[in-house]
Amino acid sequence: MELVTLHTHTGYTAHGRGSVDELVDAARAASITTIAITEHYPLSKAIDPTSYVSMPHSRLEEYVADVEAARERCDDIEILLGCELDWLGSDEDRVFSPGEFDRFEVVLGSVHFVDTWPFDDPAQRSHWDEVGADAIWKRYFEVWCECVSSDMPFTVMAHPDLVKKFGFRPSFDPMPLYRDAVEATVESGRMIELNTSGWHYACAEAFPSPALLAEFCRAGVACTVGTDAHDPQLVARDIEKGYRALYEAGYREVTVPTRDGGLRGITIE
Template identity: 60%
Template structure:
């Protein structure tokens, strides 16, 4: 079957490696049929003063030029311009307009911050013990549901739905009610979710989302895409097969991906 990744990063941020051209070349070498380049959308100087986690505002034009050039260099592969936007909730200090996203086809919505705290940053992991694992889980899904259901944002897909488990901390309670709320939230906005294969490389040692959450999304009829969340061209196709197998096990029979015109297409799971 056709292999794709709809979540990738480059050296346009301070924590990624490789150029757009190198990333797309690697995808072509891995014989992927489509790739979405989804760099972190710029944040304010207050949130990311050194552009460690997001692109600099003045680099956006070059980013889009590089994606277009990579697409022209690889007509055999679908190269989709995209970005990943961090949901900041009450800490949001950017002014968005529809024009800001007119050049992006695939827009990932993600939650890396809870009330200004980058909960998945290893440098800030100690705060988990102050807040408490159960509290973090509940707050994460509350914020994630706000992001998933907000139709004012241009998200086409919600990324790594249960990123909260990254460090391997698990709640003392059954999270299924949180999963049900997450499915209701994303269903209400008509967005996709993704299977993010990077989870297998973290302490949680599990795909994002967990099997029970993925099954909940499937039962709700929510389209599912897949992404490696690669931050280096060398791992552009990392763990795609386990991700696809998990989708099939959860009940999905196709992978949903965007097209160059902004529509969606389906790839049968075989």
Template identity: 35%
Template sequence: MTMRWSYHTHTTWSDGEATPAAMLAEAGRTGLAEIGFSDHLTLHPSFPSVNWSLAEDELGPYVGEVLALAAAAPPSGPAVRLGLEADYVPASVGRLRTLLAAHPFDYVIGSVHFVGDFPVDAEASRWEALSPGRRDETWAAYWRAVAEMAGTRLFDIAGHLDLPKKFGHRPSADLTAARDAALDALAVAGMTIELNTSGWSYPAAEAYPAPAILRSARERDIPVVVTADAHRPAHLSRDFDRASRCLREAGYDSVVRFRGRRWSAEPL
């Protein structure tokens, strides 16, 4: 089947290039049945104000705009889902828990963009400045953070697993045990993962996660949703057909959709 919903999207509320209304219009034009908005929320004490994230006091207005679009959406057009991409930052888990409980999200994507104060996907030069050993340590810490994130039970979807490969810097050591521990934690937490097609557009030249990780997730019966990580309307369903083939090759025969923080499976 062709994916007819797109949940990982960013608008001008965070680091996207179009308004929610413009993204919704494109979703209707291209025949999507659902669009979910998932603007960034980053609560990091070392980065109190960043231009890629909603400010904390903008969360309420963002939610209000998305809910208004959902209420006004005609039955013949795409349904609108309220989502969020929230960073896992250990020091901010309590604040995040309170904020998430205050709003009727359909799903929350949990992402690890930081290992400590190191932003894993900001600039290639940061990785190039690390020795091979430090790169491996950063990768190992990333997988530990994913496992910790799962343990909070705050999130529904694990965002772009293996994100540190974005600029082509893969570990030189065998980190299979750390990776599998993270997948085990996601399975125990009942989380889903995304097959995020944006990785094909970066030097990594590979969707998130890699095929081997996708197969390991399938072995653990971890559900999956296909996402585009769209920051502009034209990207809402980029490479979805290619993603479907990858899922079948990994052994998946279904994908999930969300409403009210519950998922249901749909056949591929």
């Protein structure tokens, strides 16, 4: 069965490792047939002053050229040019030009910030104790629904319940929040990813959770798989486990964007 990952990173961000070529070669060695390289799109200095969580704007064209060169070098793997674009909502301070993202075949829509607070940053975990999981979970899903309902050019909604990363859970049943997220996704016509990295955080389960993933499946939301690798050695981590999780949730195929803007399906066996 084909292996794909639609969410990967490189050393173009300060918290990643490896070059584009190293990432691609690791994917080829793991028999991956399609890889999207989705570096964190540049944030402003006000949001990311040290360019730690996003790629410096000065390196954007170099990054694009690197991915294009890898495609020229390797004809035995489909390489998609992508980026991971943070949703900042009313706090957005970047100005995007018309067609700025047209060259990207995959644009991951991500929520890493709740009212400019990077809730998944280990250095800022104390805010969880100050505010409490209940309030943060409610606000996160409000922001996530705003993100998926926006007019930004997102191809795939990444790690839908990233808010659980550190293992902080609400005191209430999150199912109403899940259903709001699913409804917003259906209305937007967008797809989601099963992100395998969650199995290696404190939450100890993929993003999204089995319950949320099953809700997406019942609503007919297409789903792909991403490893969120920030190191070439992790490029294929848990892809097959991710396929099994999709099957258990009711999915029978993995959806994969293509270079021509279309979609194809891989049957889960």
